Amino acid sequence: MPGIFTNLTGPMIAAAIIAVVVIIIIICSYVKAPPDKAYIISGLRKNPKILIGRAGLKMPFFERKDELLIKQISIDIKTDGYVPTADFIGVNIDAVAKVRVMSEGEGVKLAMKNFLNMKEQQIADSLVDSLQGNMREIIGTITLKDLCNDRKKFGDEVQQKAQEDMKRLGIEIISCNVQHVTDEKDLINALGQDNMAKIQKDASIAKAQADRDVAIAQAQAQKEANDAKVLADTEIAVKQNELSIRKAELKTVEDTKKAEADAAYEIQKEAQRKTIEVTKTNADIARQEKEVDLKRKEAEVKEQG
Helix, strand or coil, rough: HHHHHHHHCCCHHHHHHHHHHHHHHHHHHHCCCCCCCEEEEEECCCEEEECCCCCCCCCCCEEEEEEEEECHHHHHECCCCEEEECCCCCEEEEEEEEEEEECCCHHHHHHHHCCCCCCCCHHHHHHHHHHHHHHHHHHCCCCHHHHHHHHHHHHHHHHHHHHHHHHHHCCCEEEEEEEEEEECHHHHHHHHHHHHHHHHHHHHHHHHHHHHHHHHHHHHHHHHHHHHHHHHHHHHHHHHHHHHHHHHHHHHHHHHHHHHHHHHHHHHHHHHHHHHHHHHHHHHHHHHHHHHHHHHHHHHHHHHH
């Protein structure tokens, strides 16, 4: 081993030392940001280098690394007392806003100025006052009934109003949801009872209308069934009557033909009888003529003898 270094020249040793130093610097400079944080590398550049979910290099002694939390943060927003609505009813509201630090464009630059190296709770604490103020302003523009009937609309309005302030800080509001609402005079319960009574009334009316519709439908169905039965019975009676008439007509035709046949038979029979009698009479006449002729001839024979 000593023999190897003995053979190295001065420039070669210097180059080896430099290479080792460069490797050590690279190893010490390597940083990798997780997905929920932005690493801000500054010092040698006019514009800082931002690493989010990827690796990069930070030159030791010449550059510094700061962190910017970009994960989603939940902030509990309370009115901390009763705030009057548009119809002058004090309400106490508990809501939750979901926010996150902007990680692109002008937004991340603003966030770097306001929230660099802050923890999650520190960011939430710095935003809660502004969010509460915006929620109080929106409460004054809405009635208690509208607030109770459409909490989502109220949350959307708070989000829209607060987003203007949050944008100037480099914060994006993801959502704002109302968790709980109370009022000074317990009118929400009264509204609930009134709404329940209205629902029950509407349900009773709907049931009565449904029962009426069912009864009408049943009566209509029964009428249609009766009409169909009467029509069927009438058609059957008509068909039976037509059948009886047809049978009678056929019987008449049959009787007529039978009578005609009987009459023809009798006529034929009488004609045959007459023919027989005529034939018999002619036969008797012919026989008598023969007898007369025979007697005449016998007489002639006697006279000649």
